[in-house]
Amino acid sequence: MARKFDAGYYVSEGFRSIFTHGFMSFAAVCMIVACLIIMGSFTLLAVNLDSMLGDLEDENELAVYVDETYTEEQARAMSPKIKAVPNVASANFVTRQAALDQWRAGRENNELLADLPGEVLRDRFYVHIVDIEQIAQTKADLEALEGVGYVGAAIEVAEGFVLVRNIATGVALALVGMLLIISLFIIANTIKLATFYRREEIAIMKMCGATDGFIQWPFVVEGMLLGLTGAVVAFFAQWGLYQLVSKLVIQSNGLSLVTMASYESMVGTILPVFCGVGAAIGVGGSLLAIRKFLQV
């Protein structure tokens, strides 16, 4: 008799099984949708938190004060050397007079400041850095440059941002990981219930001489189809939920302190990730569920 990989048979059996055990299939899809939405919500929360922390980090800059004996021309000439320091993203030169003017802004009525000469402040560069975790090293590198008098950097604040971001990322990753494992077992148990009704069929196939692969393939197809269906449903449900939350955040956030990334900009990432995770937990759950029944 023919011994071949009958893909058509496996796919048709997988489809047939979904509809034959309609209620269990519905339950499995619901579980996948719930698990993906919970995981997706935590991930989106982490992404937005990360984005907001990133914005705050961007506002964290170093002030590089030039030696007060340098002329403005000499100070301006330092720009290439400062930009060449590792981890420096940009450096904006501000003259001592411009700095004083900025400082005076809003203090026009203070007579004590009226006669202050420009020389009271120094020429300076406001430096943005690439990686905030390297701020201490960058500060040291800038201080080592000839002509730099002093570097002002809020290192403790920067380290605070890094700590918060690392904790948030760690917590999000741990939660998503835990949810993934929990989802796998929930799906495995749901599919195990469906498989339980078919243990007699499996036992008969085993007694007829069916290989484990032959028995498993329709279950793999079924798990994948359920996973993908759940993923697509979860993707759209997540979209609706995210839009709703975004709207509420914007309404209660008059000062726009909290910004949220748009779901549309993440569609290209979310849909493939949902499909991949959905298919993986569907197939993984099927294989976990059927393993026990194959030991005949």
Next chain:
Amino acid sequence: MIRLIDIYKEYDNGTKALKGVNVRIDDGEFVFLVGPSGSGKSTLIKLITAEIAPTEGRLMVNGYNLTNITPRQVPYMRRTLGIIFQDFRLIEKKTVHENLSFSMRAIGASNRELKRRIPYVLQLVGLEQKANRYPGELSGGEQQRVAIARALVNNPSMIIADEPTGNLDPQRSLEIMMLLERINELGTTVLVVTHEKNLVNRFDKRVVAIENGRIISDRTGGYYNGEKI
């Protein structure tokens, strides 16, 4: 061919089910395996179908050495056997034809092979008119004939029937046994596990008697130990 040489089987709980069993069943034979409950009959069948492994001894089934068979080889060994159960084990949601095609599909048969083989086997067991019926619509005897057809459909070299008449009345039991005898006459080895003395005595066949994990008699004619079974 089945060959059991000094087979011992002890379960994890310490039960010694088989204690040095030696049996040889050649191709084309019809053999009854008889014995009371707990005598070791079921363990012997489980060993032959590779559901369990012997603790000691050598076991050969249709050219496969089950003493050191790999898990990958087990399905191929089972394809040489057709197994019939007391409770029929038919899939209720499938028709008679579907039950048979399901069994053939399990070993990778093509549609052409299904179309050729299933009508022949249904005719052999006298159920060609009931191919589209569901098991629930059939009598017990008819259901067991479907089970026999399913065991035969993959053209095994040996049929193992585990208490095939346990759920049937005497007349249906006789019919089933006569059907198995006919299948044997067509060249298939048949091993029937039973404890129905009257039925065994109606057929002049080889009878292997097992008791307390040991073979206590192996002779033709329905007798063992000098007494009628």
